[in-house]
Amino acid sequence: xxxxxxxxxxxxxxxAVAAAAKLLAASRQPLIAGLGTDVAGARAAIALAERTGAIxxxxxSDAVLRGLDVMRSSGVMLTTPSxxxxxADTLLLAGExxxxxxxxxxxxxxxxxARRQGQHGTARRVYWLCPGGELAKRAPNExxxxxxxxxxxxxxxxxxxxRARVAGRPTTGAAASQKILDEAATGLQAAQFGVAIWSPxxxxxxxxxxLCGLISDLNATTRFCALPLTPxxxxxxxxxxxxxxxxxxxxxxxxxxxxxxxxxxxxxxxLVESGETDCVVWxxxxxxxxxxxxxxxxxxxxxxxxxxxxxxPRVHIAVGRPGVDHIAVEHVSLTGTLATVEATQPSGxxxxxxxIRRICAALPGEPPC
Amino acid sequence: xxxxxxxxxxxxxANNRDAVGDLWIRDGRIIEVPPGDRPDATYxxxxxxxxxxxxxxxxxxxxxxxxxxxxxxxxxxxxxxxRPIATPLSKAGWSTFETGCRYAxxxxxxxxxxxxxxxxxxxxxxxxxxxxxxxxAILVILGNDDYxxxxxxxxxxxxxxxxxxxxxxxxxxxxxxKVVNAGGAAAFKENVRAFSFDDVVPSYGVSSxxxxxxxxxxxxxxxxxxxxxxxxxxxxxxxxxETALTTIAAAEDLPLHLAHxxxxxxxxxxxxxxxxxxxxxxxxxxxxxxxxxxxxxxxFGQTVTISSDVLRQFNARKQASPRKWVILDSDANGAGIVxxxxxxxxxxxxxxxxxxxxxxxxxxxxxxxxxxTDHPNGAPFTAYPEIFALLMSRExxxxxxxxxxxxxxxxxxxxxxxxxxxxxxxxxxxxxAPGRLLGLRDRGHLxxxxxxxxxxxxxxxxxxxxxRAAALVxxxxxxxxxxxxxxxxxxGRALTVRPERDAAIDRRxxxxxxxxxxxxxxxxxxxxxxxxxxxxxxRVPCVS
Ligand SMILES: [Zn+2]
Numbered sequence: 001x002x003x004x005x006x007x008x009x010x011x012x013x014x015x016a017v018a019a020a021a022k023l024l025a026a027s028r029q030p031l032i033a034g035l036g037t038d039v040a041g042a043r044a045a046i047a048l049a050e051r052t053g054a055i056x057x058x059x060x061s062d063a064v065l066r067g068l069d070v071m072r073s074s075g076v077m078l079t080t081p082s083x084x085x086x087x088a089d090t091l092l093l094a095g096e097x098x099x100x101x102x103x104x105x106x107x108x109x110x111x112x113x114a115r116r117q118g119q120h121g122t123a124r125r126v127y128w129l130c131p132g133g134e135l136a137k138r139a140p141n142e143x144x145x146x147x148x149x150x151x152x153x154x155x156x157x158x159x160x161x162x163r164a165r166v167a168g169r170p171t172t173g174a175a176a177s178q179k180i181l182d183e184a185a186t187g188l189q190a191a192q193f194g195v196a197i198w199s200p201x202x203x204x205x206x207x208x209x210x211l212c213g214l215i216s217d218l219n220a221t222t223r224f225c226a227l228p229l230t231p232x233x234x235x236x237x238x239x240x241x242x243x244x245x246x247x248x249x250x251x252x253x254x255x256x257x258x259x260x261x262x263x264x265x266x267x268x269x270x271l272v273e274s275g276e277t278d279c280v281v282w283x284x285x286x287x288x289x290x291x292x293x294x295x296x297x298x299x300x301x302x303x304x305x306x307x308x309x310x311x312x313p314r315v316h317i318a319v320g321r322p323g324v325d326h327i328a329v330e331h332v333s334l335t336g337t338l339a340t341v342e343a344t345q346p347s348g349x350x351x352x353x354x355x356i357r358r359i360c361a362a363l364p365g366e367p368p369c
Numbered sequence: 370x371x372x373x374x375x376x377x378x379x380x381x382x383a384n385n386r387d388a389v390g391d392l393w394i395r396d397g398r399i400i401e402v403p404p405g406d407r408p409d410a411t412y413x414x415x416x417x418x419x420x421x422x423x424x425x426x427x428x429x430x431x432x433x434x435x436x437x438x439x440x441x442x443x444x445x446x447x448x449x450x451x452r453p454i455a456t457p458l459s460k461a462g463w464s465t466f467e468t469g470c471r472y473a474x475x476x477x478x479x480x481x482x483x484x485x486x487x488x489x490x491x492x493x494x495x496x497x498x499x500x501x502x503x504x505x506a507i508l509v510i511l512g513n514d515d516y517x518x519x520x521x522x523x524x525x526x527x528x529x530x531x532x533x534x535x536x537x538x539x540x541x542x543x544x545x546x547k548v549v550n551a552g553g554a555a556a557f558k559e560n561v562r563a564f565s566f567d568d569v570v571p572s573y574g575v576s577s578x579x580x581x582x583x584x585x586x587x588x589x590x591x592x593x594x595x596x597x598x599x600x601x602x603x604x605x606x607x608x609x610x611e612t613a614l615t616t617i618a619a620a621e622d623l624p625l626h627l628a629h630x631x632x633x634x635x636x637x638x639x640x641x642x643x644x645x646x647x648x649x650x651x652x653x654x655x656x657x658x659x660x661x662x663x664x665x666x667x668x669f670g671q672t673v674t675i676s677s678d679v680l681r682q683f684n685a686r687k688q689a690s691p692r693k694w695v696i697l698d699s700d701a702n703g704a705g706i707v708x709x710x711x712x713x714x715x716x717x718x719x720x721x722x723x724x725x726x727x728x729x730x731x732x733x734x735x736x737x738x739x740x741x742t743d744h745p746n747g748a749p750f751t752a753y754p755e756i757f758a759l760l761m762s763r764e765x766x767x768x769x770x771x772x773x774x775x776x777x778x779x780x781x782x783x784x785x786x787x788x789x790x791x792x793x794x795x796x797x798x799x800x801x802a803p804g805r806l807l808g809l810r811d812r813g814h815l816x817x818x819x820x821x822x823x824x825x826x827x828x829x830x831x832x833x834x835x836x837r838a839a840a841l842v843x844x845x846x847x848x849x850x851x852x853x854x855x856x857x858x859x860x861g862r863a864l865t866v867r868p869e870r871d872a873a874i875d876r877r878x879x880x881x882x883x884x885x886x887x888x889x890x891x892x893x894x895x896x897x898x899x900x901x902x903x904x905x906x907x908r909v910p911c912v913s
Contacts, residue, residue: 039495040901071441071695075686079698082488082886087558112887193558223560225698243436244496247463329491329899332892338492339892340899
């Protein structure tokens with residue numbers, strides 16, 4: 001089966017690699033974007049960025065950086081999926097939970113909560129602020145589920161009111177009924193080990209900051225931690241890899257001999273739409289996702305086979321799916337760690353890392369090390 | 370390949386050598402003077418000092434905690450500005466690549482990351498795989514994990530505990546075991562806010578003392594060369610030298626290593642109820658032959674504290690500077706990342722600085738006191754050269770003391786201490802002793818058969834300048850640094866131990882992970898082939 005194309009026409013892997021290297025070598029400002037790949041792919045991509053002075057970004061950077069933004073400006077108390085699973089007696093859900101992975105992770109916690117015996121006679125409870133969505137209907141009957149507010153857009157107001165009640169201050173306005181707010185405030189403070197859960201895609205930074213503030217307040221008297229759910233395409237694994245290799249998260253440029261991070265300047269959509277990049281390496285190994293931006297600068301695509309590009313990439317190499325076609329290390333949402341995922345349908349498809357290594361080797365000049 | 374390092378002053382305390390002469394290397398190992406052979410390369414070391422590559426036994430350089438600190442701190446730039454020099458740790462190097470290069474440039478060739486929770490071992494090893502040049506190792510943290518606490522609660526046998534420790538060492542590919550505020554992180558999850566050596570973890574009824582003793586016995590019984598590495602309770606609190614004394618007494622003639630002892634050197638004397646207790650602490654170490662300690666020296670400046678002592682970090686978060694922090698209630702252990710700015714004119718910080726130096730100078734045997742800043746907790750590792758200089762010159766110390774708050778000097782003994790370290794003692798503390806403490810028989814010395822990790826320094830009267838930039842560094846016999854700059858990149862190995870265990874533990878752990886987390890235990894493994902480097906591990910033998 002074909003695995004490489006140049007301008008839409010089937011090509012050998014070697015010629016596709018050579019064409020990609022030629023494009024990169026001629027580029028004044030390359031961009032490596034998408035970055036939906038495993039840790040090995042990310043390591044290779046960042047090494048390529050160092051070699052070519054590229055900017056690196058991930059397709060889910062918005063969600064990742066929103067959470068990181070709060071961390072970088074205040075305090076956060078976190079826990080892990082495993083600890084939440086083994087220990088939580090109270091869950092606080094905030095806003096809409098969506099995406100198959102996120103719903104799966106949350107449901108797992110519901111089920112565990114329903115199965116366990118109450119420690120010290122405490123009730124196992126779930127409070128859900130402004131749920132919207134579908135998951136709310138699927139909570140098991142064995143746990144007590146309290147909705148506080150309804151529409152996701154009311155979340156900031158509900159959260160502010162709840163935080164006031166937890167601090168013993170009166171609330172004004174009608175974000176939610178006083179009775180339910182008081183019940184929730186009392187319930188959260190009675191938690192032995194509470195865990196707050198949200199989708200970073202669904203909340204803005206201010207709301208996340210308010211949640212972190214509420215958690216901090218609750219820890220004055222009890223234990224409560226945050227478990228933000230993780231966006232897909234190994235965004236957290238790529239974040240970690242960027243962190244250790246460059247000292248910075250994604251949206252980092254390596255063009256000036258040191259790593260510079262700027263969430264606005266190095267946003268890939270902005271770079272493409274403003275014409276500031278003249279060559280894009282687009283990586284979507286998990287899902288064959290095409291970029292969403294309009295227009296397409298010369299692009300080297302490393303994706304699954306049918307990525308549905310609006311206009312043809314100059315070079316397209318079909319890469320294997322991490323953890324499907326080949327073994328992979330990635331951030332696993334069930335464990336909250338980097339972990340090895342064995343191939344479920346091992347195939348000969350080339351991995352992202354290997355494809356990038358070959359492109360790197362085909363670049364003119366000496367590799368630095 | 371035959372290499373000759375000619376005519377340097379070779380300081381090799383492990384082999385009682387301190388004399389001008391040649392050092393010969395063949396194929397990555399030190400050899401005796403070869404009869405008649407012509408070297409392929411000769412490096413003139415006339416007038417220079419030749420030592421084994423230095424070994425750092427405790428430096429937080431990799432893993433989730435360290436990486437979270439990176440992500441927390443490089444300041445958030447809205448404008449396209451180069452990273453400012455004032456960024457915390459900018460001097461230390463904030464990426465894995467910089468870490469390996471900066472260490473090598475100072476003549477360090479082996480560094481131990483001392484605090485990795487079992488579930489984050491793969492993450493730590495992936496980072497270490499991207500640290501160039503130097504060899505490295507991790508210590509795995511036990512002592513707040515449900516499985517061990519249950520074993521102790523159920524009064525299970527020593528063998529059951531040893532099997533579990535051996536299993537954890539192998540899964541995580543570690544060189545040794547560390548315990549961090551034993552039981553403290555587990556107790557914090559049950560809303561306990563202070564935890565001492567004889568306090569018990571509520572749900573398990575197990576004391577910190579029992580946890581430490583059980584792990585100490587297991588590590589010893591398994592023949593793991595590095596003794597149990599203990600981060601005591603009550604870190605940073607006034608009066609906590611009592612906790613350290615209690616822990617030292619609990620060693621009971623078995624090996625025990627106390628980490629960053631400086632952070633436990635505090636009394637309650639003086640107007641502010643905070644004073645140096647380094648003298649009684651050093652005396653206790655001097656009297657306890659099986660106890661070793663590293664210092665965790667504080668130096669002034671911005672840094673970030675990275676600790677698995679989640680209870681301590683939670684309580685310290687209010688002192689965060691800049692005002693942001695991350696606290697993690699993790700599986701088993703916890704983590705806390707709290708930036709901190711040690712200031713010369715701050716009474717408490719000045720006392721901390723003095724306590725570290727007092728410990729270095731009052732612990733008599735340089736084989737039992739180890740050189741650390743607990744990087745980056747006391748200071749980034751790039752501060753080492755200045756600390757060597759302070760240890761080697763009472764005059765230099767006097768200059769520093771003159772700039773500190775007098776009320777701080779009044780509660781320490783440092784001004785009265787006249788001792789000056791010799792180059793030989795520095796070599797013992799940073800080469801011979803750590804090689805021995807970690808069970809690395811072919812490192813830390815320059816005898817025939819040793820790994821050819823060699824640092825050559827100018828014999829500069831300014832010792833800080835001398836140690837900041839090695840003239841030459843060889844790693845496995847290959848020249849990697851010249852005139853303080855990396856000239857050659859290569860990839861090092863991670864050192865591990867693999868003590869014997871009863872195979873039944875593997876089945877028990879599989880069942881335990883299913884029961885406790887609803888997961889396969891596969892995720893705790895560190896497969897060699899996913900690290901992306903040839904031969905990423907080297908096995909260190911256990912003692913029998
Ligand atoms: Zn430490």
